[in-house]
Amino acid sequence: MGRTSDAKQKLLSVAFDLIHENSYGTVSVDNICSRAGVNKGSFYYFFKSKTDLVTAAYEEHWRLKEPDYERIFSSASPPLKRLGLWCDYIRATQKQREKKYGHVCGCPYTSVGGELATQDKKIRQKAQDLIGRHISYLVGAIGDAILAGDVRADDAQLTAELVHAFVIGLLLRAKIYNDLKVLRHLEAGVFALVGVRQP
Amino acid sequence: MGRTSDAKQKLLSVAFDLIHENSYGTVSVDNICSRAGVNKGSFYYFFKSKTDLVTAAYEEHWRLKEPDYERIFSSASPPLKRLGLWCDYIRATQKQREKKYGHVCGCPYTSVGGELATQDKKIRQKAQDLIGRHISYLVGAIGDAILAGDVRADDAQLTAELVHAFVIGLLLRAKIYNDLKVLRHLEAGVFALVGVRQP
DNA sequence: AAAATAGTTGACTGGTTGGATAACTTCGGC
C-alpha cells in the first residue's frame, strides 16, 4: 500500500557509480541526489545517513555480481580453469568500466574500504564482509586445485588471501597508472602464488 | 635574510600524519593548520593549494625514508636477503605507525594515490613517481637474484611490478582488517612471485 | 638606521556540506 517508487534503486545505483568513479570524500549527497533526480528529503527517507547509503549500494552491487561468481567458480570447470576465468572476468569488468567512466577505477570495495578504513567502522566492516565473500570462492577453487595435486600450495585459505591481496594490489596499480595494461600479467601472478606445477 | 620559521616543515609533517591516519578527503586545511599551530594565511604563503601541500609532504616523506632503502637494498647483502630485509622493514614501519596512530594505515602513497587517482592529476603523478622509485630498488634486487640463478623469474622489471602490487595489496588488506597479522606471510608471497628455488 | 626580505596574522568570502523538517501528494485496501 501507499505509492511506489524506483527512487531507492536509482540512488543505490547512482551512488555506486559516482563513488566508484570518484571517491567517497568527493561525492556529496547532493551530487548523488541530483544525478539520480531525487530530492534530498527523499534520500533521507530511504537512508538514514551517507554511510548507510554506501553500505547498501555496495551490498546491492554484490548481489547483482554474485551470479557471475557462481558461474565462474562452478565446479563444472577444473580448478585452475576457474582461476583463469576469474582473471578474464576482472579484465573484462575493468575494461567495461574504463569505457563507462573514462578512467580505470580499480576495485570498488577496497577503494572505499581503504579510504574510510580508519574512520567509518560500518563501511570498514562491509568491505571486510564483501572481501570475505570473494575469498571464499577462491578458497573453493584453490582447495580443489590442491586436492587435484595441480599446485604446490597446501593451505587454501592462506593462499586465497595472498591471491586476493595480489589482485587488489594490481587493480590499485592499474587505477593509479590509469592503464589496463597493468592487468596483463594477472594470471602470471595468480598462478605463481598458488604454485602451479608446469605451465 | 628576513625572519626564519619552521612552519613549513611543521605543515609537511602534520599533513602527512593527518592524511595517512585519516584520508585526503576528511582532512581539511584548517585541521592541518590548527594541529601544526600555523595560521591559514601562513599556509597559503608556503603552498598554493591543498594539492600542492600534499605532493610536497609525500616527497618530503620519501626524502627521509630513502636512506633506509639505500641501506636495505645495498649490494652488500645477497639479493634474496635484501628482499627479506625489506619485508622486515615494512612490518616494522607498520607496527610503529599502528602504535602512533592507533590503527593500521597501510601504504601512504598508494592510499592517497588510489583515493585521488581519478580526480587530481598532480597527486596521481606524484604517486606514480614515488611508486617508481620503490620499484627500481626491487628491480635491482630481483635482477641480481636472476643473475645469481636464485630464482625462476626472468624479467626483473615485470617481476618487481608484480611484487609491488602484491605488497600494496597486502598492506591494503591489513588496513581494511586493521590487523598486522595479515602481514605475516609477506615473504611467502614475495618469494612465491619471484619463484625462489627451494626454501 | 633604512630598506629589503621573509614570515605572520586573523578576519573575510562565497560556496558547499550532511542532515532535518513539515506540509504535501499519491496510492492500495477496505
Add this chain to the structure above:
DNA sequence: GCCGAAGTTATCCAACCAGTCAACTATTTT
C-alpha cells in the same frame, strides 16, 4: 470514497570548506 501508509517536495540550518587579503612584525643586508 475515505483512510492510512508510502513517497515527495521545497526550504532551512549550522558547520565547514578551500582559498584570499591587506596590514603587520621580525630579521638581515646595506
